[in-house]
Amino acid sequence: MKIFAIVLALVSGMSFACSENGADGFLPENTMSIPVGAKSAFGGLSQAQFNGVISKVTKIYAPVVSSMGGRLVVERLWADGTVNAYAKRDTPKVWTVQMFGGLARHAAITEDGFALVLCHELGHHIGGAPKKKSMTNPWSSPEGQSDYFATLKCLRHVFLNDNNAVVIQNLAVPADLTAACKKAFTKDDVNICIRSGMAG
Secondary structure (H helix, E strand, O other): OHHHHHHHHHHOOHHHOOOOOOOOOOOOOOOOEOOOOOOOOOOOOOHHHHHHHHHHHHHHHHHHHHHOOOEEEEEEEOOOOEOOEEEEEEEOOEEEEEEEHHHHHOOOOOHHHHHHHHHHHHHHHHOOOOOOOOOOOOOOOOHHHHHHHHHHHHHHHHHOOOOHHHHHHOOOOOHHHHHHHHHHOOOHHHHHHHHHHHHO
16 A cells, blocks of 8 residues: 555645645656657557546546535546646636546556546545645645545445456456455455555
8 A cells, every 4th residue: 555655646746745835845856758659568548548537537526526616627638748647726616637648658557547546636626634734725635635535435436336346357466455355345345445456
């Protein structure tokens, strides 16, 4: 799970750096870019998969955001090579998540991993307390809370109606992940736990 937190920290929004002013943080700026047409032969998503993941998550969470007084806008920036994703609020009513094609084309990204990143960015908007206390981002749940929301809440809803037993059959699941999920959950919740862990 520590690796999962580090991965999410790397792909989370630049406006959520560690400093109060958002100008700097503990990691160097991510300048990685993977242009259209440079998808790895060993992984990454097609444009159809990119759009499918975004549509699936948005269908579930646009009504949730609406019930909280906002309008969810997920910018599908397939042509942008940026290997990252961001959450932002340009106005109090428009809650934006930017999902970049460069991240989707990265060799390590799977559809579940991409859904996890989208869930993490949504977590900045609706992940709950604690909220980051600053002048620039008083609406934002911090990184840890966004991680918590992404794995325990969002992915569980996204995967809920899938045949998770079949999905995890095709994954190289470590025995310690299976044991931990079986200890914490029952029935199909075990499979959702395993799938969420593998997404990280």
